[in-house]
Amino acid sequence: MRIDLHTHSSVSDGTQAPREVMASAVEAGLDVVALCDHDSMAGWDEASAAAEAFGLQFIPGMEVSTRVRGTSVHLLSYWHRRVDPGVVAMVEKTRDARVGRTQAIVELLARDYPITWESVVEQAGGAQTFGRPHVADALVAAGVVPDRSAAFTELLRPGSAYYVPHYAPELTAAVTTMRAAGGVPVLAHPYAGRSGAELSDRVIERARDAGLVGIEVDHRDHTAEQRGRLRELATRLVLVPTGSSDYHGTGKPNVLGENLTEPAEFARLEAARG
Ligand code: AMP
Numbered sequence: 001m002r003i004d005l006h007t008h009s010s011v012s013d014g015t016q017a018p019r020e021v022m023a024s025a026v027e028a029g030l031d032v033v034a035l036c037d038h039d040s041m042a043g044w045d046e047a048s049a050a051a052e053a054f055g056l057q058f059i060p061g062m063e064v065s066t067r068v069r070g071t072s073v074h075l076l077s078y079w080h081r082r083v084d085p086g087v088v089a090m091v092e093k094t095r096d097a098r099v100g101r102t103q104a105i106v107e108l109l110a111r112d113y114p115i116t117w118e119s120v121v122e123q124a125g126g127a128q129t130f131g132r133p134h135v136a137d138a139l140v141a142a143g144v145v146p147d148r149s150a151a152f153t154e155l156l157r158p159g160s161a162y163y164v165p166h167y168a169p170e171l172t173a174a175v176t177t178m179r180a181a182g183g184v185p186v187l188a189h190p191y192a193g194r195s196g197a198e199l200s201d202r203v204i205e206r207a208r209d210a211g212l213v214g215i216e217v218d219h220r221d222h223t224a225e226q227r228g229r230l231r232e233l234a235t236r237l238v239l240v241p242t243g244s245s246d247y248h249g250t251g252k253p254n255v256l257g258e259n260l261t262e263p264a265e266f267a268r269l270e271a272a273r274g
Pocket residue numbers: 013038130131132133148149150152153248251252
């Protein structure tokens with residue numbers, strides 16, 4: 001059983017439509033795949049239908065933008081009810097904030113680089129959730145940088161003169177909201193924070209007390225040493241360790257199935273469904 005619990009489509013900042021992500025998942029030899037677009041569930045129907053046609057097990061997921069003392073923290077959630085009013089209100093507020101924030105970044109960049117809001121909207125091509133990757137794509141299209149990664153190294157990184165943060169709910173509030181909607185919350189790449197900041201044990205323990213079920217351990221942004229410490233932490237806090245690719249199509253080097261979740265750990269997640 002090859003289980004990859006973290007992928008993105010063009011509904012957020014992936015480069016493939018949901019059905020294309022499912023087709024690529026079959027090619028990569030996956031048996032189970034979760035679609036976790038940032039702050040949106042708009043890809044679920046298309047992905048689910050495609051997965052069914054391919055004989056692939058589809059897990060409906062989402063990567064929720066949250067904050068801990070001003071720092072951006074990502075929370076995965078699986079199987080939550082998409083019509084839950086708490087979930088809908090939370091992600092709509094974040095998506096709205098992301099639009100204004102992206103416009104603010106573009107205004108700052110436009111002082112020094114050939115970039116317009118229209119070009120970013122064009123690059124986003126119908127995405128439900130705006131993010132820095134769409135700004136990166138506009139910079140690539142304008143010939144300012146060769147690829148997304150290059151845009152993030154300098155211009156779009158936190159701390160850059162062009163960086164603007166966006167509103168997001170507190171981590172524990174997001175955990176509570178997803179759990180109340182029947183979801184299974186899993187902390188995404190907890191030691192891969194911007195500027196290399198690791199979430200503290202205390203923060204993770206508080207999230208666990210709020211209903212967190214798992215933590216992403218095997219992720220390309222974690223070193224072997226960090227994975228070891230996260231696995232120990234998962235055991236100590238009785239959290240389910242997961243592994244995944246965080247696939248974004250051609251937007252990132254991450255390849256489907258490069259990290260996987262053990263079937264026994266996946267079963268623990270399933271058992272926690274609300
Ligand atoms: P935002 O949601 O606007 O804060 O942007 C964060 C997103 O940018 C993450 O979800 C990643 O998908 C993407 N990202 C971060 N760093 C890089 C990078 N070095 N190369 C490509 N994409 C990146």
